[in-house]
Amino acid sequence: MKSIKILIFTLIFLTGIQKVNADSINSDSSIQKIETVLLSDTENKDIISKQKLDTLTIKVADKVELKSGNRDYINLLFPILTLILGFFLNRGYDYFSQKKKIKKDGQRWITELRCLEQPLQDQKQSIEDFLKEQAIDKFDTPELIIHDILDCEIFKSLDKTNLLKYLDAKNKDFDKAVELSNSVHGFISSLQYISKTIKSRFNENIENSSKHFDLFNEYLQQLMQNFAQYGVKIEQTTGKDPIQDLTYKQIWDLVEKFILPHSEDGNIEVFSFQNNFIVPLGDLISKNRLNDDLREMSVISSNCNLEIKALRMEKRYLLENYTKIISHLDKSKQNLDKLIKKIE
Numbered sequence: 426m427k428s429i430k431i432l433i434f435t436l437i438f439l440t441g442i443q444k445v446n447a448d449s450i451n452s453d454s455s456i457q458k459i460e461t462v463l464l465s466d467t468e469n470k471d472i473i474s475k476q477k478l479d480t481l482t483i484k485v486a487d488k489v490e491l492k493s494g495n496r497d498y499i500n501l502l503f504p505i506l507t508l509i510l511g512f513f514l515n516r517g518y519d520y521f522s523q524k525k526k527i528k529k530d531g532q533r534w535i536t537e538l539r540c541l542e543q544p545l546q547d548q549k550q551s552i553e554d555f556l557k558e559q560a561i562d563k564f565d566t567p568e569l570i571i572h573d574i575l576d577c578e579i580f581k582s583l584d585k586t587n588l589l590k591y592l593d594a595k596n597k598d599f600d601k602a603v604e605l606s607n608s609v610h611g612f613i614s615s616l617q618y619i620s621k622t623i624k625s626r627f628n629e630n631i632e633n634s635s636k637h638f639d640l641f642n643e644y645l646q647q648l649m650q651n652f653a654q655y656g657v658k659i660e661q662t663t664g665k666d667p668i669q670d671l672t673y674k675q676i677w678d679l680v681e682k683f684i685l686p687h688s689e690d691g692n693i694e695v696f697s698f699q700n701n702f703i704v705p706l707g708d709l710i711s712k713n714r715l716n717d718d719l720r721e722m723s724v725i726s727s728n729c730n731l732e733i734k735a736l737r738m739e740k741r742y743l744l745e746n747y748t749k750i751i752s753h754l755d756k757s758k759q760n761l762d763k764l765i766k767k768i769e
Contacts, residue, residue, distance in 0.1 A: 527587045527590045530584050530587035531590075531592065534591070534609065535768060538609070538612075538764065544574045544575055545616075547572055548754060552569070552747050554567075555569045562696055563694060564634075564740075571627070572620075575620040577617050585610070588606055592606055605767055609764065612764055615757065619750060630739055630740075630743045633735075634739050634740075637733075638732070640732045644732065645693075648722065648726055649684070651721050652680065655676075655719070655722065656673055658718055679701075682701075695736060703726060703730045707730070710723045
């Protein structure tokens with residue numbers, strides 16, 4: 426009875442297999458079924474074992490095929506996921522790197538502004554010392570220390586955009602950031618102008634003073650030649666030594682005292698020479714204004730006097746300009762202190 430049940434189960438199982446593999450079953454399937462019934466118990470057991478093994482093989486094959494399909498999807502998605510992850514990592518790195526750079530640049534702007542505080546004070550002191558010496562009634566150019574850092578060239582290498590971004594991130598207010606940024610650039614432009622003015626006024630003074638001094642020397646040479654001709658004419662007219670002529674002797678005394686000692690070194694202090702020689706000579710010529718022989722000398726001495734006055738005017742002009750610059754430096758120092766407090 427047990428064998429019959431096994432046979433029936435086997436027939437049912439084989440029938441299922443036949444449906445699955447219908448294309449491999451030929452027209453003698455009915456004869457195979459009858460022959461299967463006649464098999465012994467041992468053979469039936471072998472067949473059943475074999476069929477189980479086939480069934481197991483089929484299931485394992487299906488499982489392997491399924492895993493292989495999942496692996497294909499992972500292999501397909503992995504490069505895409507890697508690309509997306511790499512993109513966001515790069516963007517994140519760029520974002521934090523840029524944020525760090527903006528902060529660093531903003532702090533660099535503040536540091537460079539702070540570096541201007543002491544030079545501003547030193548430049549003011551240097552000009553004040555210069556003007557003290559300049560106020561002395563003497564034709565001389567005192568030493569002026571100029572602090573080149575005030576030309577603000579260093580700021581040309583800094584990123585203006587990052588300054589604005591830094592101020593925006595710090596204040597959380599773009600309009601305020603723009604206002605502060607403009608204040609920084611406005612201060613720098615103002616300081617650059619002051620620094621440029623300090624240098625240009627000094628150089629202009631040197632250049633113009635040199636021109637006037639050269640003209641003074643030229644007129645002085647003409648004056649001495651004319652004086653010599655004046656003495657020759659007296660000698661030709663009177664037949665006597667010109668020194669016996671009162672007017673000539675008075676002029677000669679001035680020449681002997683204020684010009685001859687410097688005939689070799691040429692070291693004539695112009696302003697004192699004006700007071701000690703030019704002015705007295707003018708008075709002598711004025712007293713003898715009816716003497717036609719002194720007319721050309723009068724014109725030349727007048728030219729000498731004009732050039733000395735021009736030198737005095739250059740000195741005065743520089744004094745007035747630098748006095749204004751000191752005021753501008755004071756104001757710039759105050760503005761700088763306020764500006765740093767706002768942007769820190």
